[in-house]
Amino acid sequence: MFKKECIAMLLAGGEGRRLGLLTQRLAKPAVHFGGKYRIIDFTLSNCSNSGIDTVGVLTQYQPLVLNSHIGIGSPWDLDQKNGGVTVLPPFVEQNGGRWYKGTANAIYQNLNFIEQYDPQYVLVISGDHIYKMDYSLMLEHHKAQQAEASIAVIEVPIQEASRFGIMSVDEELRITEFEEKPKHPKNNLASMGIYIFNWDVLRSYLLLDEQNPDSSNDFGKDVIPRMLREGRRMSAYRFQGYWKDVGTVESLWEAHMDLLAEKPELDMYEPEWKIYAVNPNQPPHYIAPTARVQRSLVNEGCLVYGTVEHSVLFYGVHVGAGSHIQDAVIMPNVKIGRNVTIHKAIIGAGTIITDDAVIGSPDSPDVILIGENDYIQPAIIPHS
Amino acid sequence: MFKKECIAMLLAGGEGRRLGLLTQRLAKPAVHFGGKYRIIDFTLSNCSNSGIDTVGVLTQYQPLVLNSHIGIGSPWDLDQKNGGVTVLPPFVEQNGGRWYKGTANAIYQNLNFIEQYDPQYVLVISGDHIYKMDYSLMLEHHKAQQAEASIAVIEVPIQEASRFGIMSVDEELRITEFEEKPKHPKNNLASMGIYIFNWDVLRSYLLLDEQNPDSSNDFGKDVIPRMLREGRRMSAYRFQGYWKDVGTVESLWEAHMDLLAEKPELDMYEPEWKIYAVNPNQPPHYIAPTARVQRSLVNEGCLVYGTVEHSVLFYGVHVGAGSHIQDAVIMPNVKIGRNVTIHKAIIGAGTIITDDAVIGSPDSPDVILIGENDYIQPAIIPHS
Amino acid sequence: MPNAIGVINLAINQPLLHELTYSRSTAAVPFGGRYRLIDFVLSNMVNCGVKKVAVFTNNNSRSLMDHLGSGKEWGLDRKQGGLFILPPSTIPNGTFGGDLQQFAANLDYFLRSKEKYVIISSSHMVCNIDFSDVMRSHVRSGADLTLIYKELNSQTEDLSDSITLDVGLNGRVRAMRDSHIEQGSNKVYMRMMVISKELLVDLVKRSVSQNYYDLLRHVIMRNLDRWHVNAYEYKGYLGIINSITNYYRNSMNLLKPENWHSLFFCPSVIYTKVKDEAPAIYSEHARVTNSLIANGCIVEGTVENSILFRGVKVHRGAIIRNSIIMQKCEIEASAILENVILDKEVHVSVGTWLEGEKLVPAVYSKKSVI
């Protein structure tokens, strides 16, 4: 194995319970996003585009889809002999195995993996967020600040601050205080859960943390506060740009609608920062003479005979004549019959919706969610 | 994912306890062999050379070295987007995980993996043996015989037959009887532990076997006998050629000595059937003016100043002036000082042997084994 | 998996498509909104399990080689086997040697491989064919040679320059005829054959010494009666791309969903070089009907009866009708395009009006700025 300056450990075990039906058979990072991608594609593409060529992906909940999605990493250019992407499920010893206790424990259990690359820095990220970020700039910042740990931060509305790890920093961006989900947040600089550590420092803290029976073995709750208490040099790295946790049905739907804005905050068309995905090898989509498509994203392999407005169609979606899709997210290979109406909904992959079905309504405040591989007939339409 | 006609499931979890020091930190399939390879390289190369491009490698005991050895499968040409090699450790669910109960259970636990390729046939092999075999010929035989299961068999000396699964066959090579390690073997046709199954048949037997609380979930002990009892069409495939289980220190040493025969039974120089290995990127080895090398295999990166007779040197081995190595297997990166004598021994990778040490003797009946990364001085020479 | 090597024979008899082949070989001509012609035959071969494909190139192969790369997109980037791109051969006096010379120069490649059969195909017959079924027919019939044809009607299709087969009731080919088109139905040879490696090697060895250079015309067609020649009928969609007019017509045929489905999905998918483009985005003002749109397109204008390749930008107020717009073209506001083919990266300025004839589209070459 070869020495690497910086390797990434990507936490991808999230259950995403609040995504309901969508995460029954998938871990949250494997949920479809943006007409073409899965959530984890954004983080993997960030690694690839940032020149980080060694990524350990830590899975545990429903790892099969993630495993076969990641494969040998070709789509993200991570199919490399020295490094590349390695899927790291929890380890089973002769006397059994169990899930990672917390984010820090997940890294701890893979010390051996990290050490074979003898890295100077370890980047810890999660596969739960939609954003584009050049980690190499954060690493430059980390080096320039001679920090032992750096945390990427973003300004959030103060009323939402209590959902995040909130930091106070001095004028040199050194972190002076860190509170995990404070009830009364002092400011609005939230941790994005993206860390760069000097590996020797992280290593010693992981070993200490494991020895502490009271620890929940979590970065935000245990490791970061302890490092700060003990006076480690910690720096905040300010991120500006689109960053979204798509952890609920509403936020997943909203994030899709964000892509349909006049000038979306998240630009997926930048040639220098492509978002890579597994390619389904589909032909260009066909828009029939009877169709009307506006303010929408449509992927390859679709056949559209009806009206699609302000919606996102993933690959292989069929929309029958007379159907009207509005403010909806239609995941891969959904087949929609004729004269179907869909408003403000997310339809899971592989679902079949037969003629004349009506899903959602223009004035419903809620997003309707239909699961994967479902079969929806007019009689059994779920309402919110 | 794409349909595959035949995929391979390679059992690589063996502890290889009888290899003692060599398998303290390695699973048996990861043990070094043949001056350049690890044992599993022979099976992986067989797959690659037989045109089988989808291999699941089932690990459990000490999986780390195997994991990083296999990587994305490039050396064996198995770094493929559709299929390729996938390492399958035991699976951890929310309530925990544990080791595979038996060989059949190992396949059972990976039903999902197999099903994504929707194969017609599944080849079950293990990573414990040294042999070259064209599995595509066995598959042709399986099809020609319209068998539901085929077992590769080899003739063994009748006195050793009780160590194997022994078969009786009719004149069409249909299996009429199968006994696992019989006390009084009726003949000498031994199972090589290489099976081809029709996937639908195997699948149903794995499901049945799991429901049987009395089963040890093993192919040889449970699944094969049951299939035979129930009248499934089972065929024997005769293999002729070199095949060796290198499960003990003696057999590992012997197999190396086999390579040094005038005309070795196992030809590693056949251009049409290369044995692939991870490449250590070492320059050609150097034989000094003071050296003498005869009846030996020497890999790249070696520096030889002494005498090497009837021995195998792996890559990066140094042999100091005045040293004499005879009938020995010297694993990677072993550094041997001056005036050292080694007879009939296996020296584990990375070990340092200082000047004047004496290991083994010409007339000792036993093979001396020295472990990995050891440090041997003249004072503390182990004798058998 | 079939016991066969694939040969994509571009050395000879490749139709030229005027502007589209000035700077590329026919096999590299973009087609179907996303593909190059060669993708179809190459995908057909790998889809039936062929693991070794040799491409006989002609002289204009740089863009083809860029497209194929190491063969990774088709799973052919292998240590042994995989994709072999063979350079054009010249006979000693420097003149062009034809495909027979190329076979002869690479006989070693055929002799060394253990496959028993060779599938030889051109790239300008666009189709989605199950070669395993062809192989089964070949082996079952015990033929020396199997020729693949499609039944086409000369009244509805342009069959100029076609070779037709005369097939007996026993399914054997009695004759092959050059440019001999019957009224009504014709069995058009698809420039695809299966031949045993042994026979191929023998033919090449014997013919090359006689200064023949065209395997099909000089050897196969003249000696049909010597062998058992099996005919295999293909029934899926076939596009014969042998002129700009046929290129245009066959492209437009893909706007019928049954053809789209037949060519791209049945029996298997077609692979091409991945470009990692985001899904196409339609603005408020997009008006698209009866069109194929690839990923990476940004559509703000009107598109009718047209094909947009990957990464095309259509600005607000632009109108595109009955046209083929290749990769990364940009059509600025209020431009009007009708019956045109824009090669890659053409830039059409604000308000420009381009119009071709209904059956003879106007072609604008790569990177033009209009």
Next chain:
Amino acid sequence: MPNAIGVINLAINQPLLHELTYSRSTAAVPFGGRYRLIDFVLSNMVNCGVKKVAVFTNNNSRSLMDHLGSGKEWGLDRKQGGLFILPPSTIPNGTFGGDLQQFAANLDYFLRSKEKYVIISSSHMVCNIDFSDVMRSHVRSGADLTLIYKELNSQTEDLSDSITLDVGLNGRVRAMRDSHIEQGSNKVYMRMMVISKELLVDLVKRSVSQNYYDLLRHVIMRNLDRWHVNAYEYKGYLGIINSITNYYRNSMNLLKPENWHSLFFCPSVIYTKVKDEAPAIYSEHARVTNSLIANGCIVEGTVENSILFRGVKVHRGAIIRNSIIMQKCEIEASAILENVILDKEVHVSVGTWLEGEKLVPAVYSKKSVI
């Protein structure tokens, strides 16, 4: 990782090695029992983390391209970046354009990439150099240009055709001199430089319009006083491969283990195309001394002071002395070879005696049968 693109400049000033370069470019000449010359500079670049390497080829590049393939062996088979093999350029009137033309034709490549520096190197200076250290020196010194040299003694080394540097006490290059060898110590320019991308692009743009074609001689050497030019001293093993004699001498130098160790291990390993050969096997009758033997060799005879590349067979009774035997040669029984270089796949028949002169070895070309 260094903020740099690599350029391996084979467009110009490549020494020819007679028989060894009749059918291949100098960069593709086999060396060191297992490698090609280009492997050294390419490995040096990727070992310090360079992710993009452009190779400027000249006209004889087929075997070089076969060797490099998709760049996989060097980890350069990447979607963005990786290995770019750029064809030789000709200026409009058809004459050879030199390296400046090649830079000019590919300015886009440099302008698009975000790296700030460019490492430019030839391939015939065989060494194992830590380019990250060079980069640090370049950045620390604030120089526009860093030139790499090695201190060599004209009494012990053949320095003909060398360019030497005149370095001031402040470490800055005051002058570069062509074939101006001093008695004793010389600072020999290793045809390796680091330059800021911005300066390079500027130089290329300005010089190409003036019909210059050689970046080094026409631009750099004539304008040294305009910039801050930093000198970097390399202290490891250096082999200057600019003639058959030097090729032979530098090969034989590798039989000193300190050179072997320095070139192949310090600071990093050298990558090459993997051939998956088994370890070398020595028979009962093998007598090998002071030699380098690669994998796949089968040695039954006598080998002294020689280098055997991968897959060489030496039959019983054959004697090889002071020779270089390239890949897959076969030396039959009782043949005697002394002071010879056999190119790849030469077959020497039973009892043949081949002898060259002590300093001027006899060279037998690829695939000869003797």
